[in-house]
Amino acid sequence: MNRGAVRAFERFVFAAVVNAMLIAASPALAQAVKATPxxxxxxxxxxxxxxxxxxxxxxxxxLYESGKHKGVGCNTCHEGTAAHLGDASKRPTTKTDLxxxxxxxxxxxxxxxxxxxxxxxxxxxxxxTGSAPDxxxxxxxxxxxxxxxxxxxxxxxxxxLDQFVVDRAFGGRFGTKESWRYLAGSxxxxxxxxxxxxxxxxxxxxxxxxxxxAAANPVCLSCKTQDHILEWAYMxxxxxxxxxxxxxxxxxxxxxxxxxxNCIFCHDPHAAKPRIVRDALIDVVTRxxxxxxxxxxxxxxxxxxxxxxxxxxxxKIGVLERYDGKLQCGQCHVEYNCNPGFNPNTGEAxxxxxxxxxxxxxxxxxxxxxxxxxxxxxDFRNQFTGAALWKAQxxxxxxxxxxxxxxxxxDCAACHMPKVKDPKTGKYYTSHWQTNPKNxxxxxxxxxxxxxxxxxxxxxxxxxxxxxxxxxRNAEFWLTQLIxxxxxxxxxxxxxxxxxxxxAKHGDAHANWEWWTAVNGASFHNLDLAxxxxxxxxxxSQDGIKILDDAIKAKQTASAAPVAAPAPxxxxxx
Numbered sequence: 001m002n003r004g005a006v007r008a009f010e011r012f013v014f015a016a017v018v019n020a021m022l023i024a025a026s027p028a029l030a031q032a033v034k035a036t037p038x039x040x041x042x043x044x045x046x047x048x049x050x051x052x053x054x055x056x057x058x059x060x061x062x063l064y065e066s067g068k069h070k071g072v073g074c075n076t077c078h079e080g081t082a083a084h085l086g087d088a089s090k091r092p093t094t095k096t097d098l099x100x101x102x103x104x105x106x107x108x109x110x111x112x113x114x115x116x117x118x119x120x121x122x123x124x125x126x127x128x129t130g131s132a133p134d135x136x137x138x139x140x141x142x143x144x145x146x147x148x149x150x151x152x153x154x155x156x157x158x159x160x161l162d163q164f165v166v167d168r169a170f171g172g173r174f175g176t177k178e179s180w181r182y183l184a185g186s187x188x189x190x191x192x193x194x195x196x197x198x199x200x201x202x203x204x205x206x207x208x209x210x211x212x213x214a215a216a217n218p219v220c221l222s223c224k225t226q227d228h229i230l231e232w233a234y235m236x237x238x239x240x241x242x243x244x245x246x247x248x249x250x251x252x253x254x255x256x257x258x259x260x261x262n263c264i265f266c267h268d269p270h271a272a273k274p275r276i277v278r279d280a281l282i283d284v285v286t287r288x289x290x291x292x293x294x295x296x297x298x299x300x301x302x303x304x305x306x307x308x309x310x311x312x313x314x315x316k317i318g319v320l321e322r323y324d325g326k327l328q329c330g331q332c333h334v335e336y337n338c339n340p341g342f343n344p345n346t347g348e349a350x351x352x353x354x355x356x357x358x359x360x361x362x363x364x365x366x367x368x369x370x371x372x373x374x375x376x377x378x379d380f381r382n383q384f385t386g387a388a389l390w391k392a393q394x395x396x397x398x399x400x401x402x403x404x405x406x407x408x409x410x411d412c413a414a415c416h417m418p419k420v421k422d423p424k425t426g427k428y429y430t431s432h433w434q435t436n437p438k439n440x441x442x443x444x445x446x447x448x449x450x451x452x453x454x455x456x457x458x459x460x461x462x463x464x465x466x467x468x469x470x471x472x473r474n475a476e477f478w479l480t481q482l483i484x485x486x487x488x489x490x491x492x493x494x495x496x497x498x499x500x501x502x503x504a505k506h507g508d509a510h511a512n513w514e515w516w517t518a519v520n521g522a523s524f525h526n527l528d529l530a531x532x533x534x535x536x537x538x539x540x541s542q543d544g545i546k547i548l549d550d551a552i553k554a555k556q557t558a559s560a561a562p563v564a565a566p567a568p569x570x571x572x573x574x
Contacts (some may be wrong), residue, residue: 019229023071048073052085059308060270063319067271076100077269096227098188101263102196107422111158112432115186116439120152121162125517126150131469132517136476139483140510140530142383144391145213153394153520156434160224160260161191169216171250173199178517190258203251207401218248219358223331226264226277227257233313235279236358241312266328274320276303278331280360282318285327290374292362294327294403299409301327325412326397335368336396337377344378344388362397365515365533369507382510387503387509392518399519403526410448417444436521461524468516468523471534475513478541482548489548498551506522512537534539 053074054061064070075081076273077100079094088217102109125132138147149167153159164174175198176182180195198208205214219236224230230242238245244253258556268275276282285294285303294300301324309315318325336357341350350356361371372378372390379391400406415437419428438446438458445457452460482505512533516522 004455010465014525048075048081050074053081056088057310059306059310062082062213063271063306065266066560067268067273069270069272069316070200094230096229096262096264097190097259098223098263101267101269102188105263105266107429108432109188111420112434113186113188114163114433114435116433116435118153118178118436118439119152121154121158121183122149122166123152123154124150125152129250131472132476136480137517139384140382140479140513141391141526142477144380146391148211150214150315152389157186157188158260160221160257161189161193161194163216163224164191164195164254165210169214169220170205170251170254170572171207171214172212174254192258195225197251197255203249203255205250215339216254217246217250217339217352217357218253219352221250221253221257223336223338225257225260226262227259228253229264230276230311230315232279232315233309234316235355237313237355238353238354239313246357265331268319274323274328276318276320276327278360279316280336280358281327281331281334281362282316284362285318288451290371293398294362297326297401303327303519323411323413324444325416325532326401326406329412330362330397331396333396334360335393335398335515335518337372337379338393339376339379341379342388343376343560345376347427350377362398363472364401365512366397368392368395368515369511379390382483382506384483384501385503385506387506387510389507390514392514394518394520395515396520396525399515399522399529400525403529407523414447415444418447464527465523468527468530471531472513472516475509475516475534475541477504477510477535478510478538478545479513482509482544485545485548489552492555494548494555497548502544502547505540505547507539508542510539512540 049071050064077095078092079095080090083090086093098109098112124130126134126137132150144169151166154162163169165176174195177192177196185194207214221533228244233239233242233245236246238247265277266274275288282305284292286305302321303318305316305318306313307316335486338350340357342348343350356375356377359375361368363371369390378388380389381387381391390545413430416434416441417430418431420427420431420443438461441454441457446452446454449457486502516530
């Protein structure tokens with residue numbers, strides 16, 4: 001048996017032992033592993049001469065020769081290299097699965113695939129114990145697709161699968177082969193080993209089942225996977241030679257993907273250096289027309305933007321001078337527009353052909369409407385007031401900017417990806433179990449807050465969350481009162497100028513509430529900003545109510561005023 005085969009066998013045994021230990025410790029996990037078998041990490045390839053490849057791939061050569069992966073064969077990540085060297089038209093395929101990287105980076109791979117059993121699947125934020133409970137949420141968000149289903153996230157490994165089956169994305173098209181039993185599965189998996197297309201006779205993006213929406217599009221998938229990275233032009237522009245674009249049929253793109261949150265989002269496979277690949281974020285770090293949190297950051301990380309396109313179209317990556325969660329996590333944990341909308345000034349529809357459907361404002365909540373005013377974009381009109389409103393995604397990084405921890409230089413990884421010890425070797429590695437820091441307080445909070453024990457740290461975190469939720473509920477109350485007041489105003493027939501002024505207040509109140517229903521971990525990331533913004537929401541709602549109350553009163557006063565008696569007819573001439 002050669003050395004490469006021995007190493008591959010050792011890695012397989014390592015993965016099997018880890019799974020056996022976990023199964024013995026947890027009957028529930030045993031069931032999960034049975035439901036979704038773990039995949040053994042791939043083995044490192046044998047010696048490979050990269051010289052012929054680098055002769056053509058100049059951008060890759062610069063990266064390859066500068067980093068730790070120098071010497072790793074191209075055939076480690078690409079299949080069909082021999083045929084490609086013989087005939088350039090025969091393109092090799094690229095391995096985008098995490099297990100391939102896990103062949104060498106075993107601890108990172110195993111921790112990435114670790115299950116968070118505390119976070120249940122499909123936990124709707126609209127539940128009474130959720131962050132945006134009904135009836136307020138549906139009242140404030142109708143008719144937006146998020147009213148169909150709006151869930152708390154449950155880990156990176158499920159990001160793509162959960163997008164396929166959520167009720168707002170594909171109209172009920174996709175299901176799972178084992179029905180609800182799939183929820184017991186964990187670990188790394190290929191999505192199409194679990195998911196199934198229930199309507200395979202077509203690729204139409206439409207509603208198939210009542211209570212669902214078909215709101216997914218190609219841009220929103222680029223947050224969940226980068227399986228399509230080599231066949232997607234910069235900004236998703238529909239250009240010749242690029243297979244996929246913003247205007248592609250999203251069902252076809254979805255069915256071509258398999259892996260959630262690939263390692264290549266944050267790690268350059270050629271140089272083994274930190275990087276970003278989301279094109280809208282690369283656009284932000286190079287944009288100079290309007291201020292952003294990045295452009296105003298005195299400590300911002302330098303980004304070397306490179307054009308990697310060798311297929312007749314532009315394709316960019318950004319190589320970072322150091323690891324930086326505000327950029328790397330900010331590829332997805334960020335407010336972005338990825339969907340059609342309309343111009344609030346003209347009412348004109350904005351389609352996926354428009355670059356505004358792949359846009360990162362990268363500003364805080366105090367400037368979010370100004371950013372969307374700048375590109376003349378809104379997402380939907382509230383069904384009850386007619387106000388043109390914005391729909392947030394998950395502005396986690398923007399919320400964290402300028403917080404106490406961010407100003408102290410604490411990176412996202414310190415709380416969500418801490419350094420942990422490998423019990424086998426005693427060496428430390430970066431955990432890739434991107435979970436709530438409450439799941440490993442000793443490795444996160446207590447590294448700095450030495451005066452606390454775990455109970456105290458958890459108590460502080462949960463107390464901040466309770467205080468925060470009270471402020472969100474208060475803002476929701478006043479928004480519902482404003483919407484109710486619109487009904488009264490329209491019933492008595494107040495003038496349109498009063499309704500227009502109140503709608504503007506509704507837009508402000510909504511933005512300063514909606515941001516906080518979409519963000520994750522806001523009570524800890526930046527409680528001061530949250531309280532300031534939610535107070536603005538309350539004030540704007542109350543201002544809108546006053547505008548309508550005054551208009552209603554004026555209308556009622558005018559209606560109740562006595563009608564003046566007609567002037568007496570002039571006397572007839574004598």
